[in-house]
Amino acid sequence: MQPVVPEITRTSVTNLINKGERTDGRALDQYREISLETGVIKKAEGSARVKIGNTQIMIGIKPQIGEPFPDTPNVGVFMTNSELLPMAAPNFEPGPPDERSVELSRVTDRGIREGKIIDLENMVLIPGKKVWMIFIDMHVVDYDGNLMDAAALGAMAALMDTKIPTATVQDDEVVIDYENMQPLPLKDKTVMCTMAKIGKELVSDPSLEEESIMGARISIGIRSDGTICSMQKGGERPFEKEEILKAIDMAQEKTKELFKYLPES
């Protein structure tokens, strides 16, 4: 059975937020402590561990040479996948990815894809036949709310950490030189900012408790120049237009902070 949030929790958290306060003492637009490490998995060509509060995600990047999709023969391929590990929360079950996990991967993927972050044109070895394929795998290890922002930040950091082997084409054959690793070609950076609607307010970086009582949430992906590259509403209550425009302003402001956790170039 889905847990019922006690009415008293709902009321007290909401009342507090309507007064501009939160149960963990944060300001409405304040993130929990963020930590980001890269290069944490030696066997992966790029990796990152990201923590936002107690939420923790491990991200690994594996490149592989493969065939491009028939309708896009002249660009490389990347795929984003996520697993909500059963160890991360009591209500995560083993088995095939459920809707939550699919949404997490697809929203993260969309931010990177629509933001045109990876230079896919530069990942073609033999047009139509051989291209680099980049797999972004995200393991949710500990779940305490706001997976979207953690996943986007971690995936971006892991991509920036990625080194792929040099590949050259000789007589229609791909030769891979593992001795000479080079950075994955990237064109820009993106991060994501999620806000939850609780009571009359929008709060940044909702915790698990806040997510359990929120009406709705909105996740906004922003590129380094401030343009919006993806957006996703979630939750079972509606938003008003003004709230969404306010959320965009908050996201454009907050992402400036999040970008600081990523390396310079």
Place this chain on the structure above:
Amino acid sequence: MERADGSAYLEFGDNKVLAAVYGPREFHIRRFLKPNMAVLRCRYNMAPFSVEDRKRPGPDRRSLEISKLTSEALSPAVFLEKFPRSSIDVFIEVLQAEGGTRCAGITAASVALADAGIPMRDMVVACAAGKSNGQVVMDLSEWEDKEGEADVPVAIMPRTGEITLLQMDGQLTKDEFEQALDLAKEGCMKISEEQKKAIKNRYGGD
């Protein structure tokens, strides 16, 4: 449709979408049951013959995501709290696809919910806007969606204008986004009239 409690068929441009509703009925899966309200479950499915290259039957990641979003888009309008421990099941079948099927699915599904006699605050309606060739336009076609710069599907409750579904992919500035949102809402209001017409045709009255 004969067996379903409510159903609707929508042609929207070259999109052909069928929606059916069962429920409120007893919820068998204990794990997802909510003791204080009904759960609105949704299954969005594309027929293998609905698109140019045959789609492999069965759920893929895209349809799973759309199913979740559709359920979240419809839920705010339904008095779920009237039916504890039960489920309302919405099935959406895309028979022919030509861009904007998730919006067509939501639009058809809320008519089917009304046809099933499920108490609702409003009839949710959806429409997309986007940017193609540098211009913000309403209701992208399949081609505009693929070649265009951005796509913003929106669902609203037309009486209050509240937004129940919002996605965006592609790159937009805040001003362009606001324009797209307004345009999508305008589209929604037009389609909403068609929804009401469909219900009136079936049941009469004003």
